[in-house]
Amino acid sequence: MSIDNPIETSHAGVVKHVLVVSYSQSGQLSRVVERILTPLHADSRIAVHVETLQPKPTFAFPWTLRRFLDAFPESALQIPPALEPLSLSGEEDFDLIILPYQVWFLAPSQPIVAFMRHPLTRRLLAGKPVVTVIACRNMWLMAQEKMKRLIDAAGARLIDNVALTDNAHTLATLITTPLWVLTGNRQVVGCLPPAGVDEHDIQHAIRFGHALREALHEDRERQAAPLLSGLCAVNVNPQLLVSEKAATRSFFIWGKLLHAAGRPGSAQRVPLLAIYSLFLVAMVATVVPLSLALQAVLRPLLVRRLSTLKQSFEQPSGSASDRMSRYD
Numbered sequence: 001m002s003i004d005n006p007i008e009t010s011h012a013g014v015v016k017h018v019l020v021v022s023y024s025q026s027g028q029l030s031r032v033v034e035r036i037l038t039p040l041h042a043d044s045r046i047a048v049h050v051e052t053l054q055p056k057p058t059f060a061f062p063w064t065l066r067r068f069l070d071a072f073p074e075s076a077l078q079i080p081p082a083l084e085p086l087s088l089s090g091e092e093d094f095d096l097i098i099l100p101y102q103v104w105f106l107a108p109s110q111p112i113v114a115f116m117r118h119p120l121t122r123r124l125l126a127g128k129p130v131v132t133v134i135a136c137r138n139m140w141l142m143a144q145e146k147m148k149r150l151i152d153a154a155g156a157r158l159i160d161n162v163a164l165t166d167n168a169h170t171l172a173t174l175i176t177t178p179l180w181v182l183t184g185n186r187q188v189v190g191c192l193p194p195a196g197v198d199e200h201d202i203q204h205a206i207r208f209g210h211a212l213r214e215a216l217h218e219d220r221e222r223q224a225a226p227l228l229s230g231l232c233a234v235n236v237n238p239q240l241l242v243s244e245k246a247a248t249r250s251f252f253i254w255g256k257l258l259h260a261a262g263r264p265g266s267a268q269r270v271p272l273l274a275i276y277s278l279f280l281v282a283m284v285a286t287v288v289p290l291s292l293a294l295q296a297v298l299r300p301l302l303v304r305r306l307s308t309l310k311q312s313f314e315q316p317s318g319s320a321s322d323r324m325s326r327y328d
């Protein structure tokens with residue numbers, strides 16, 4: 001690392017350097033990350049640099065309905081917003097990169113896409129091991145496929161993925177999540193569970209930090225094997241894959257159409273956005289429940305296929321829980 005690097009000079013005796021990218025609107029994702037980082041922060045031999053992303057213009061939380069819909073085309077097409085300058089120079093040499101992100105319209109959120117496409121990012125990430133950390137409603141499979149391509153493009157290697165999701169029924173979350181991000185209130189409808197990742201799951205994310213700390217001490221981040229296996233890092237519901245794939249296709253077409261209609265925030269987009277919002281509600285109300293119902297009926301025929309898909313999308317960290325008692 002360069003001699004004037006504040007990360008190095010302020011941590012005498014440090015042996016491992018970890019870069020963590022941070023962006024969270026409600027604070028949910030930051031809280032998950034904070035729990036993971038607790039054991040790393042407490043270790044004087046590990047220096048953690050948290051780089052907080054600041055998109056220009058900012059995305060206000062809670063969202064207005066218009067801003068929420070207006071964020072759709074660029075999210076779906078992964079067209080990044082501008083970012084305020086990063087505090088990094090690109091010369092830093094990190095041992096491990098932690099990339100937390102939330103999902104926006106089945107894609108990594110715009111701020112994290114902006115970071116992944118930033119001119120400095122390739123220099124920071126090339127050849128480095130990356131751990132992705134997702135906190136979202138429960139549809140992240142297609143977003144992670146996109147993130148894998150962004151990680152590949154940066155020349156980095158994905159070694160682990162942690163995904164924390166809302167435990168409520170998918171159909172309930174399709175109502176509670178939009179209400180949460182549009183009002184800032186997790187429980188708008190009394191008879192539905194509160195939106196967001198369960199507090200217990202957030203607290204127990206500390207196990208990933210314990211496992212990362214131990215792995216860093218043993219130089220295991222240099223190897224190809226995941227560091228977070230056996231810790232229930234992900235638990236894929238393969239039945240949502242059908243809806244995610246169908247929605248991703250339609251999002252791409254609608255995204256192109258809306259993006260061509262005008263710039264983000266422009267008045268020309270409004271009529272198309274209004275039509276699109278009706279389409280979105282119709283799709284959420286039909287495609288997701290229909291595909292779930294159909295798969296429930298066909299379950300005996302699909303068991304093997306779904307189990308293969310589950311295993312494949314759970315890579316690299318997996319859903320096994322055999323090391324939980326050691327780190328939890």
Ligand SMILES: Cc1cc2nc3c(=O)[nH]c(=O)nc-3n(C[C@H](O)[C@H](O)[C@H](O)COP(=O)(O)O)c2cc1C
Nearest residue numbers: 024025026028029102103104105106136137138139
């Ligand atoms: C514009 C927007 C789109 C979203 N789309 C999805 C989605 O496609 N899949 C999903 O599981 N969650 C989705 N979410 C929920 C977010 O991933 C995330 O859980 C929530 O916004 C809280 O994130 P925070 O940590 O930034 O507050 C969306 C949220 C927003 C604001």
